[in-house]
Each structure stands twice: as C-alpha cells, then as structure tokens.
Amino acid sequence: MKIIHTSDWHLGHVLFGYDRQTEQQSFLEQLTDIVRQEQPDVLVVSGDIYHSSTPSASVQKMYTDAMLGIHQACPSMTIVVTAGNHDSSSKLEIDGSLWEHFGVQVIGSIERKEDGTVNLDKHLIEVKNRQGNTLGFVVAVPHVYPQNFPLLDEETSRENRQTCFFQKLLDETGRRNPAQLPVVLMAHLSVEGSDRTGHDDTAGGIDYVPLRELGQGYDYLALGHIHCPQDLKGSQHRARYCGTPLAVNFDESYPHSVSVVELIHGQTPVIRTVEIKNPIPLVTLPKEPAPFQEVLQELQDFPNDLPAYLRLNVWIDDFLPPNANEQASEATKGKKAKFCYIKTTREQRLSDGSLEHLSLHDLRTMSPLDIAKRYFLESEGTEMDEELCSMLDSVLKEINETD
Numbered sequence: 001m002k003i004i005h006t007s008d009w010h011l012g013h014v015l016f017g018y019d020r021q022t023e024q025q026s027f028l029e030q031l032t033d034i035v036r037q038e039q040p041d042v043l044v045v046s047g048d049i050y051h052s053s054t055p056s057a058s059v060q061k062m063y064t065d066a067m068l069g070i071h072q073a074c075p076s077m078t079i080v081v082t083a084g085n086h087d088s089s090s091k092l093e094i095d096g097s098l099w100e101h102f103g104v105q106v107i108g109s110i111e112r113k114e115d116g117t118v119n120l121d122k123h124l125i126e127v128k129n130r131q132g133n134t135l136g137f138v139v140a141v142p143h144v145y146p147q148n149f150p151l152l153d154e155e156t157s158r159e160n161r162q163t164c165f166f167q168k169l170l171d172e173t174g175r176r177n178p179a180q181l182p183v184v185l186m187a188h189l190s191v192e193g194s195d196r197t198g199h200d201d202t203a204g205g206i207d208y209v210p211l212r213e214l215g216q217g218y219d220y221l222a223l224g225h226i227h228c229p230q231d232l233k234g235s236q237h238r239a240r241y242c243g244t245p246l247a248v249n250f251d252e253s254y255p256h257s258v259s260v261v262e263l264i265h266g267q268t269p270v271i272r273t274v275e276i277k278n279p280i281p282l283v284t285l286p287k288e289p290a291p292f293q294e295v296l297q298e299l300q301d302f303p304n305d306l307p308a309y310l311r312l313n314v315w316i317d318d319f320l321p322p323n324a325n326e327q328a329s330e331a332t333k334g335k336k337a338k339f340c341y342i343k344t345t346r347e348q349r350l351s352d353g354s355l356e357h358l359s360l361h362d363l364r365t366m367s368p369l370d371i372a373k374r375y376f377l378e379s380e381g382t383e384m385d386e387e388l389c390s391m392l393d394s395v396l397k398e399i400n401e402t403d
Contacts, residue, residue, distance in 0.1 A: 002261070002263075004035060032066065042080065045079070046223060047083055050063075053091070067099075076130045078128070084224055137181065184218065187223055193233055196226055220239075220263055224242075228252070289313045
C-alpha cells in the first residue's frame, strides 16, 4: 500500500501581518501534482489543517477547492483527514457526509453511539483499490487531550485511558485484518524524544507521550503536530513526523516536504520525501548576528526582485536605535521582500551562575524594584540605568498611593 503522509498545513496563517494565501495555494497545487504523479492508495492528513479554529471564508474555500482537485488527481485514492489542536473538530466534520462522496473521510472527534458506547467504527477506515479489493487499513485518531479520552471499561485507570484507546482500535483492526494487510495509525500529539527544532505552538502545547503508549499492531505511525520532519528513534522507521509543508516561523529553517511511504505488512516502510518549494521563503539576514548598521546595509543590498519574508539578525551591546524598525521598513521600499522583525542577540556581560539563587523567602522580602533590577540584570547582562529605575519607582509609588 502506498500512502502520502502530510500534516500541519496551517492554512490561514498570517506572518507578522502578512497574508500567506499565495504560498498556501502554491503548496496545495504542488500536493495535487504529487498525488497525480504518485497515484497513492491513500492520502493521510494528520491534523492542523487550519491555523485557527475560525478560518476565514476565503481560506475555507481554498481548502475545499484544493481537496476536490486532489481527489480528481487520483479518484480511486482514499483521503483521511484528522483534526489537530489548531482545528475546530466540529467545524472540520460539519461537511463530513458530503466529503465521503469524494473518498474523503474526516475525523474530528471521538463520539458515542446511542447506547453510550464509543463508536470505534468511525476511526477504522478500510482502504480499497479501483476493483474494490482491500489494500489495508487506516486507524484515524484526531487530537484529543489525554484527560479527554473516553474510559472504555471500568478496569482501566484514568491515567491509562489514552493508551487503552489506541490499543483497542489496533486490536479491533487486527480482528478485521486476517489477511495481515498494512495498517497505518494516525495521531496528532507530541512523542517523547522528538526533535522540536523551530517549533512554536502558540495554540498551547501537548503533553509528551512515550511511543510505547500508542500501542502495537501498526506498520506505520503517521504523526502530526511537531513541525520538524523526522523518523522517531527506536521506531525502526515505523513512526514519523512528516513536518510542515511550509515554515510557520523563521526558526523552521529546514527543508519542508511531504512523505511518500510504501508499506508491506511486517516490513520496514520505504520512505521518500518530496520537497515543497515556497515561492516566498522565510529568510534570516544575515545567518549570524551582526551590528545593526551592517545588517541594514545587507538589507539595502538584498535583491529588489526576490520575494521573501525577512528577519534581521542583529547583535547589540546595549540597545537598538529607537527608529530601527522604521529604518528597516524604509530599506525595503521598492523591494518584493517584506520586512518582518528584528531578532536581537545581546552580549552577556555576566558569567553563568554569577548571581545567587533566591529562595521564596528572599523574594517575599525584596521590594518590587529590587526584583525588577535583578531580572533586568539576568536577562540583559547589565545593570538597569538610573532613569529606568526612577521611572519604575515612580510607577510603584503611584500604584501604592492608589491602593
């Protein structure tokens, strides 16, 4: 069974006020071309379709049009979409019945039947070819916080209900799979030991889960949530984060791709990556921090006709010029590149561990100004100047007088 594994599209993401639909549309067109060329049996999208639980109408239309185009590129392919922590599970599922006519299965949440039992069938998807023969199974689990997994029986403790849920699904799949066809498990969560390079989850983190707690009985674990593409250590290449197809922030400075996986039950998956080209890349200028005036000159020298989002990488001894952002914005006038922000690296003038550790009693006996001065010293590497101390002292006195 051949699958294409992708996740974390974050459609609707806005970068420092800049709309990114041009890039997102480009990715969706590239994905359609990849599907047309690869002709996979199944496409799995492991969560975070949208960046927000309330995507705009234009972003939802972009998604709908793209999914129809992807289906038309390989009409016999099964498509499985699960909700991530950025998605609204109910909104993602609202058109689920209609999507089934186009081979798309949307799983946003765990639901119960009328008799109160969990509807396991919703998560077990049979993958068939054009002739109607079964090729394998997809076990689709959307993002669910560990404490919200259902209790399947009275014997299982509340702490183990996530593990129990995954294993119950895999056991049920095993019973339906006497021919021992390939099984793909989908999940959107953080696995212990994963590389979170560049990952910045502003929607809130997810608890780390040991790989063993996701159960046994799958041939490939198609993970979403972590943005850095990687095979998990100790999984024998059977558990993988495909990563984001487009960088969500400047620190995701690695190639972005979708994964093409070929599966034979019981054998090590054969995995290829197909790189996604971003028409408006995220560029840090320069790669190593430099003084502001040097960086400003590099910005002025940046090619006028090269589209990019730019982060300036500046080394400072004290403070940036008050009008640094205005100077940077002025330097990009007439360019296709878009200035986003200035990342500063400050010289640390104190060696690590030079300040004594404070106890809770110490904090309670210190004045707010003393605490602020200490924080400034630890974070900035220099003493707070007299003017700032005076301003803070005035504010504190005003607050005390108001109380």
